[in-house]
Amino acid sequence: MAHGSDTRLIVLSGMSGGGKTVALRALEDLEFYCVDNLPAALMPQLVAAISEGRGPHTRIAVGVDVRNRSADLERMPGVLSHLAGEGVKIDLVFLDTRDDVLIKRYSETRRRHPLSTEGLSLQDAIALERKLLRPLSAIADRVIDSSDLNVHQLRRLIATEFGLAGGEMTVLFESFAFKRGLPADADFVFDARCLPNPHWDPKLRPLSGKDAPVREYLESQPLVGQFLADIERMLDTWLPRFESEDRSYVTVSIGCTGGRHRSVYLAERLAERFRSSHRQVLTFHRELE
Known part of the structure; x- marks a missing residue:
């Protein structure tokens, strides 16, 4: 089933600790329908359901990260290609961050890396995460290096640099x-x-x-x-x-x-x-x- 020409899907991915949650909140403030950590197989169903409920001007943002299974991440490019063929305007945005900055952020917040439950050191978990996310980073429409951005600057970047403001202030x-x-x-x-x-x-x-x-x-x-x-x-x-x-x-x-x-x-x-x-x-x- 083809979607309206105004259906827009932004897929946010990137390194854990790189600012994906901040970016997703900024999109939510801009009246995108936001879902985090959605399996690839469910993405076409989500787009269809939201498009039907919100009318012709549909804006959806989905967060995808290493919490998705590796097979699911490998399937994502095919799912996005299918949706593009259905008329959905898709932007895949990948938030990258230097390893030293990620290590510092985890040290300051004392949060656990999503892959640390597998018994890996933080540095090894970050390296594995980069490997698992390679299928997405390789096809990203836009890569944002958030290493030197604070939360405020990242929110501003999302709102102004990626055509989200639609000409309005x-x-x-x-x-x-x-x-x-x-x-x-x-x-x-x-x-x-x-x-x-x-x-x-x-x-x-x-x-x-x-x-x-x-x-x-x-x-x-x-x-x-x-x-x-x-x-x-x-x-x-x-x-x-x-x-x-x-x-x-x-x-x-x-x-x-x-x-x-x-x-x-x-x-x-x-x-x-x-x-x-x-x-x-x-x-x-x-x-x-």
């Missing part, structure tokens, strides 16, 4: 902690440290600005509502000016002391508000990710 609302420094790429910076702080309530302290009790607390504070309205008015005035200058990406950063409560809440609220006027809206919470 992308707006990123980012939360951060002032104690860890200003975001390097911010276009607007707002300081929320003057607002009531949920941190001082022991029940709210372990939560974040995404949690309902924190949202309810902040929404009950008149100053928070006024602060939010002032930012909205400013952005309503100046975002169109950025668009008229053919800017493809604008970052709005909101900071507070710890980057967990006030700034996260405000970034989420602003994203909700501006999704009504901008199709490409991302959120990123630096201290939560």
Whole structure:
């Protein structure tokens, strides 16, 4: 069964620790239907089901990595070729990273490599992973070296460098902690440290600005509502000016002391508000990710 000409499938693969999850979240923010670690045999069924449910303008992203069985990875090129023959626009994006950077990232996070359960050292697991993913890296449409990219830069790259913005300006609302420094790429910076702080309530302290009790607390504070309205008015005035200058990406950063409560809440609220006027809206919470 042929798919509509506007059905688009992005397959994200790459080295574990290279940023695939970050990239998949960025695509999800851009309203792609995202599925991680999907077996190759199920990919045509997923595309058919989502295309039927979402209409002619279907955007799907699938994460594929070494957690898939080796036979499944070897089958993937044939599956993608079949889907392309059915009229699906496919981009295979491979996130590569230098071995020394991967070792450092695993050391800092203390996460286990997916292949370490087989009794391999980290270095041997990385080498085996490269071998298993060779069928995909060899046919990738785009290879991104994420070795020198932070999370924020990778999200920006996914949104701007690969035709995902569709000619429209992308707006990123980012939360951060002032104690860890200003975001390097911010276009607007707002300081929320003057607002009531949920941190001082022991029940709210372990939560974040995404949690309902924190949202309810902040929404009950008149100053928070006024602060939010002032930012909205400013952005309503100046975002169109950025668009008229053919800017493809604008970052709005909101900071507070710890980057967990006030700034996260405000970034989420602003994203909700501006999704009504901008199709490409991302959120990123630096201290939560």
